Amino acid sequence: MPVxxxxxxxxxxxxxxxxxxxxxxxxxxxxAAMGRxxxxxxxxxxxxxxxxxxxxxxRAARAEGLPAVTKSHAGESHPAxxxxxxxxxxxxxxxxxxxxxxxxxxxxxxxxxxxxxIAEELDADWKTVKVDQAPINPKVYGYQGAxxxxxxxxxxxxxxxxxxxxxxxxxxxxxxxxxxxxxxxTAAASVVSHTxxxxxxxxxxxxxxxxxxPVPDVAKVPLKxxxxxxxxxxxxxxxxxxxxxxxxxxxxxxxxxxxxxYANYVKCxxxxxxxxxxxxxxxxxxPGVVDAFVLDGTGNPLEVMPGVAIIAxxxxxxxxxxxxxxxxxxxxxxxxxSLTQAAAKAKEIATKMPAPANTVGDVDAAFASAGKVVEAxxxxxxxxxxxxxxxxxxxxxxxxxxxxxxxxxxADRGLAMVIAMLKLPEDKVVVHQTxxxxxFGRRLMNDYMCEAAAIALKVNAPVKLQWKREDDFSHDFFRxxxxxxxxxxxxxxxxxxxxxxxxxxxxxxxxxxxSGGGRSNNSxxxxxxxxxxxxxxxxxxxxxxxxxxxxxxxxxMFVAGSFLHEMSIAANCDHxxxxxxxxxxxxxxxxxxxxxxxxxxxxxxxxxxxAGVLKLAAEKSGWxxxxxxxxxLGIAFGFSYGGHVAEAVELSVDAKKRVTVHKITVxxxxxxxxxxxxxxxxxxxxxxxxxxxxxxxxxxxxxxxIQQANFGDYPILRMRSAPPVEAHxxxxxxxxxxxxxxxxxxxxxxxxNAIFAATxxxxxxxxxxxxxxxx
Numbered sequence: 001m002p003v004x005x006x007x008x009x010x011x012x013x014x015x016x017x018x019x020x021x022x023x024x025x026x027x028x029x030x031x032a033a034m035g036r037x038x039x040x041x042x043x044x045x046x047x048x049x050x051x052x053x054x055x056x057x058x059r060a061a062r063a064e065g066l067p068a069v070t071k072s073h074a075g076e077s078h079p080a081x082x083x084x085x086x087x088x089x090x091x092x093x094x095x096x097x098x099x100x101x102x103x104x105x106x107x108x109x110x111x112x113x114x115x116x117x118i119a120e121e122l123d124a125d126w127k128t129v130k131v132d133q134a135p136i137n138p139k140v141y142g143y144q145g146a147x148x149x150x151x152x153x154x155x156x157x158x159x160x161x162x163x164x165x166x167x168x169x170x171x172x173x174x175x176x177x178x179x180x181x182x183x184x185x186t187a188a189a190s191v192v193s194h195t196x197x198x199x200x201x202x203x204x205x206x207x208x209x210x211x212x213x214p215v216p217d218v219a220k221v222p223l224k225x226x227x228x229x230x231x232x233x234x235x236x237x238x239x240x241x242x243x244x245x246x247x248x249x250x251x252x253x254x255x256x257x258x259x260x261x262y263a264n265y266v267k268c269x270x271x272x273x274x275x276x277x278x279x280x281x282x283x284x285x286x287p288g289v290v291d292a293f294v295l296d297g298t299g300n301p302l303e304v305m306p307g308v309a310i311i312a313x314x315x316x317x318x319x320x321x322x323x324x325x326x327x328x329x330x331x332x333x334x335x336x337x338s339l340t341q342a343a344a345k346a347k348e349i350a351t352k353m354p355a356p357a358n359t360v361g362d363v364d365a366a367f368a369s370a371g372k373v374v375e376a377x378x379x380x381x382x383x384x385x386x387x388x389x390x391x392x393x394x395x396x397x398x399x400x401x402x403x404x405x406x407x408x409x410x411a412d413r414g415l416a417m418v419i420a421m422l423k424l425p426e427d428k429v430v431v432h433q434t435x436x437x438x439x440f441g442r443r444l445m446n447d448y449m450c451e452a453a454a455i456a457l458k459v460n461a462p463v464k465l466q467w468k469r470e471d472d473f474s475h476d477f478f479r480x481x482x483x484x485x486x487x488x489x490x491x492x493x494x495x496x497x498x499x500x501x502x503x504x505x506x507x508x509x510x511x512x513x514x515s516g517g518g519r520s521n522n523s524x525x526x527x528x529x530x531x532x533x534x535x536x537x538x539x540x541x542x543x544x545x546x547x548x549x550x551x552x553x554x555x556x557m558f559v560a561g562s563f564l565h566e567m568s569i570a571a572n573c574d575h576x577x578x579x580x581x582x583x584x585x586x587x588x589x590x591x592x593x594x595x596x597x598x599x600x601x602x603x604x605x606x607x608x609x610x611a612g613v614l615k616l617a618a619e620k621s622g623w624x625x626x627x628x629x630x631x632x633l634g635i636a637f638g639f640s641y642g643g644h645v646a647e648a649v650e651l652s653v654d655a656k657k658r659v660t661v662h663k664i665t666v667x668x669x670x671x672x673x674x675x676x677x678x679x680x681x682x683x684x685x686x687x688x689x690x691x692x693x694x695x696x697x698x699x700x701x702x703x704x705x706i707q708q709a710n711f712g713d714y715p716i717l718r719m720r721s722a723p724p725v726e727a728h729x730x731x732x733x734x735x736x737x738x739x740x741x742x743x744x745x746x747x748x749x750x751x752x753n754a755i756f757a758a759t760x761x762x763x764x765x766x767x768x769x770x771x772x773x774x775x
Contacts, residue, residue, distance in 0.1 A: 095204030109678035121163030124271025125733030149738025269702030288317030335704030361531030370489035395456035414446035477546025561749025603642030621648035634754030643742025690747030692717030
């Protein structure tokens with residue numbers, strides 16, 4: 001059955017959004033320059049100090065007095081009306097330095113990393129630095145999301161310039177007070193010193209005078225070389241760690257307000273269904289229930305699908321009413337998807353190779369003259385995000401304004417969506433960013449935020465929309481499953497000469513793969529071999545799909561990394577040597593030549609960096625060492641989201657196919673490390689997430705309904721099975737890449753290659769439990 005245009009539009013919008021994130025396009029419109037009078041009026045004053053504001057697009061900067069301070073629900077301080085400013089640096093007379101993180105903290109450590117980048121160039125004393133969450137205002141800040149491991153690459157220059165420019169103004173203020181050349185002054189640990197005379201002044205003492213200094217051209221303010229870093233590259237605890245472990249209210253789920261009510265929103269278990277009728281009168285009579293009503297929604301899964309809203313005095317009472325709710329659903333346009341049927345259909349389609357989407361060289365001739373030809377089919381399951389904090393948002397419709405508190409990964413985009421959906425003026429929607437209890441790509445979508453806003457319009461009080469875990473399972477934007485039918489050739493010298501890949505995947509509208517379902521050029525590059533043929537076949541799917549940690553690469557590097565290992569075995573070649581030879585293929589080398597030396601602005605694959613991480617991973621893991629029977633060592637490489645990563649897995653397998661992972665070794669080249677502790681955490685988390693997903697996670701769909709409801713059906717890796725993860729970094733002068741994604745994709749291939757080394761059995765399906773393996 002064809003999907004309604006309003007529904008199918010979700011995939012168009014979602015893929016456009018992901019393209020913007022991954023290619024660093026600006027989501028916010030250009031920012032108009034503020035006049036001086038307007039700036040002073042909006043900033044306000046509350047004592048001496050320095051606030052430095054940057055316009056993202058124009059790179060203009062201004063300095064004014066210290067804004068007044070207000071408190072958020074989480075107790076963090078913010079300058080009054082800072083939604084109108086793009087403030088990164090605030091210095092108080094007591095020498096306290098407050099830095100502002102414009103991006104959302106979703107557990108990836110960006111709030112600490114952003115603060116460290118500014119503090120490094122500011123030469124601030126980290127012991128007296130405080131990092132607060134900046135207000136959401138895309139007209140001032142530009143992009144304020146977190147996705148595609150782009151937060152640090154996007155902010156790298158801007159944040160360094162913010163710190164360096166503030167430092168230059170503080171030095172200029174000191175030089176003017178001492179009547180000496182600025183070149184004779186230095187800054188360190190929030191103090192400016194005059195070297196010849198030994199005089200010193202704290203930043204706090206200079207702040208008011210610095211605010212009166214002209215702002216230098218940020219393009220001409222020198223930035224530090226990596227060798228001069230005093231803060232970056234060392235280990236720091238997260239700025240909010242103490243608050244997190246002591247249960248302070250930081251997350252969206254923690255929001256509390258006077259008179260607040262609680263809501264749950266019930267949608268059709270088969271996406272696309274509409275409400276025909278419901279026992280609303282019965283529900284309204286239940287204890288604590290304030291109201292219950294139907295929303296028709298917009299028909300777009302990214303916004304509000306049709307459903308029933310239950311409003312109560314507590315979360316528990318809302319959930320109790322949800323359990324008693326009886327809805328008669330109109331499922332005439334709802335999903336009828338069956339992944340069991342899709343798997344059977346994929347095998348049928350595999351025999352009918354469509355017209356290739358990409359062809360290089362003469363593939364048929366290469367197969368005909370090959371020394372060996374290998375054919376294999378691989379598949380991988382649909383999976384869910386399932387971060388710890390279920391979806392939620394708090395919305396309050398008051399005084400003609402919609403005010404929202406949300407743990408979104410893209411609250412700025414959510415702001416624009418709510419404005420458009422409710423048809424409100426831009427200044428009548430205010431969004432507050434809370435900390436998020438995980439995201440992994442799920443919170444790039446803002447359906448829960450739109451639902452909260454739509455519900456709040458009908459409630460005369462602040463209302464917190466709280467999903468249950470079962471809602472998170474039923475209404476996710478899933479990682480798409482897929483099927484690869486592969487054929488590869490090596491010549492008599494053991495060189496890879498040809499690759500053919502027929503990908504069978506899913507589509508909403510029949511014209512292109514769903515989000516995360518297309519061919520990854522990182523995993524299957526156009527120049528993967530001298531002769532290449534790629535083709536894609538599409539099967540219909542109405543279940544919404546979306547970005548899941550390292551979209552596309554997270555599954556296709558399992559396929560590519562495993563099949564390359566099959567080819568190296570066919571070539572009778574050591575796998576590390578085989579990969580090193582493969583890295584240096586001609587097109588890859590040409591791409592590097594076009595990049596230029598570091599610091600390069602691109603996030604392009606570099607064979608030299610690839611070889612560096614692979615060699616070090618082989619060394620650190622003991623590649624080539626003799627292992628006892630039943631024990632194996634596997635290795636794989638991945639280039640994903642700007643990061644070059646090699647991973648080695650050492651494991652043993654018993655007679656019942658029970659896997660014990662003894663160690664995972666990870667080597668990453670992502671340029672300079674900002675916070676070593678945070679980077680290690682990301683490596684460890686990425687590897688464990690990859691292991692958990694590869695071994696046991698799978699979503700089933702029948703009759704358009706998700707078959708898993710909670711963690712009892714979805715066995716996330718337990719702590720007792722988590723192996724030690726050893727992290728190593730190759731630091732360079734290339735621009736830093738993010739680290740949220742790159743460590744996930746290579747793990748599954750390394751795991752499968754290790755199982756082959758231990759048992760001689762090739763695992764070509766994911767999760768591996770399908771092949772009988774457990775952990």
